[in-house]
Amino acid sequence: MVDVHSISTHCTRTEFVGIAVLDTIGLVISGIDETLLEKMNIGKKYRALGLLSSRTGAAGQLTAMDDALKATNTELLSFDLPRDTKGWGGHGNYIVIGGQDVSDVRHAIEVALELTNRNAGEVYISESGHLEFAYSANAGEVLVKAFGAKPGQAFGFFAGSPAAIGLVMSDHAMKAADVEIISYMTPSIGTSHSNEVILAISGDASAVKAAVLEARQVGLELLIAMGTYPEIPGTPYL
Amino acid sequence: MVDVHSISTHCTRTEFVGIAVLDTIGLVISGIDETLLEKMNIGKKYRALGLLSSRTGAAGQLTAMDDALKATNTELLSFDLPRDTKGWGGHGNYIVIGGQDVSDVRHAIEVALELTNRNAGEVYISESGHLEFAYSANAGEVLVKAFGAKPGQAFGFFAGSPAAIGLVMSDHAMKAADVEIISYMTPSIGTSHSNEVILAISGDASAVKAAVLEARQVGLELLIAMGTYPEIPGTPYL
């Protein structure tokens, strides 16, 4: 019989890179099994894979990975948005990257874990719902593939739950600045049935940032109006 | 850096109408942004929108909105059923209505919030699962669009979770009274992968009510047989 307490919390597996807030784990596989790789349907270019996977959060981790890919010679192979958030109304994430060099892939995951901790400063979780915000001055490959961001342009993201809060945030953001909608998602469209309205926007950096900040102010006011103050699993940075 | 505690729980935004049980928020937008409206794919007839959105419950809020629309000059534009219930096995809801007159829309949302509190009396949540019941003597536009109810006829609804409880409730209800099935839903069919069997029924008012009451009795007996008594976020009214 297995005795789980004989296993240390200090993992020595070569695959283990580290953990971050929001139940995030970072892993690498240096030479993935060929049969499994085929089933994964991510091409056969790389056998060194990097994995970032969280119970809570999507935009923060995707933005973290976007920056991590810029800093390394790695490529996005797939991303999934499970319906999770540990009982809350949003997504988790499962991101797979590949590279020729396992140390490069490992470095990308290290960077992504560090930035996940940073980006978690813009996740707000109350008893009633949650808000998530993301911003990048310079969208890379991950944000292009995940949200239709325009390469090299500023990217903004916000999600509100219960969903109606997200729509009012969206309306304010669109009126606050001259930005373009690149993704619009609801419980039925583009999400995994999460209880969110989500908007991703593109445009001039200062306009995108102004829109995200306006969405944040409105979202916080409405979420707090539901009766409790949100907890923040990091330090707000926007 | 944003200080969330500088924001009051007494929201003064013009969009904020109020809250209700089951983490429900009611909002209005008096002149929605045109670009956003286009993305919403709900037509361009109205720029005054009303929003009702909850973490938990679907039939209660849809029935509340059904009554709210009868009392006002407003129209159902969309409804979504996120997979939510704050860690339980059911749905939340996100309902959008429209009207020419923002005060009419606001009034509809006020009525819907009040009736959401009332209808929550037929939601039963135990440690193991949940039950939800709804009844209308006179189905309107919302119940027609959401569940295929027959306009002006009596409408009944019940959901049981874990799903098997819902099927036994359905069997008893169908044998108890001469009613017609208008919606049958399971984790794979018609739900957002919720852990429920759901039946919506139509027919003579007394038959529909008898069927719902029989479903409730059976459902409560089976849910309680799982070991704990349910909590009720309101006062049972059926």
Next chain:
Amino acid sequence: MVDVHSISTHCTRTEFVGIAVLDTIGLVISGIDETLLEKMNIGKKYRALGLLSSRTGAAGQLTAMDDALKATNTELLSFDLPRDTKGWGGHGNYIVIGGQDVSDVRHAIEVALELTNRNAGEVYISESGHLEFAYSANAGEVLVKAFGAKPGQAFGFFAGSPAAIGLVMSDHAMKAADVEIISYMTPSIGTSHSNEVILAISGDASAVKAAVLEARQVGLELLIAMGTYPEIPGTPYL
């Protein structure tokens, strides 16, 4: 007004068979309503139905039902995998079987409940995620239909959440033994948006068992590396 506390936890309904861990209920319907049976779309061969339904777990209960069907003259009619696990990142289950003889169906459900308790010994739930394992030396009808198992051959199953853990488990299992992948699932493929990578495997009994045990060791090390030890709702038996 209904008084829920007037209802006993000792259910005397003829439909009630019993309960098991993981919020599992077992039920039988001796003569299902004809109209309801038609909506269920499971054929009209049987009017005696057996139901097994849980908030948490899928492979354990499907494997339990697989054994239960071998011991009785009953047949699998449908199975659903709701997105549930009471706030965790996996599935619940809702399984419907049929038989000519209601006592046979009842016996199948009794066996399935008992084996559900046993199989729950291979479910590991921590603060951060969960793991599930299943093994059968001799796959029957249920495992064939649910996971593409080969009739009469050994069957192995494992799921890891957050999803990335499941992929590393899969990689190790495939390298540990000569087995064949029969199902590969991710949050986007084959699941109800659960936060898992799942592998089901077939092959020689000792190879399948070795692969499952390797997956368990790796999965436990990675899950525990996230900071907390898992709870086990039974006694590990593999």
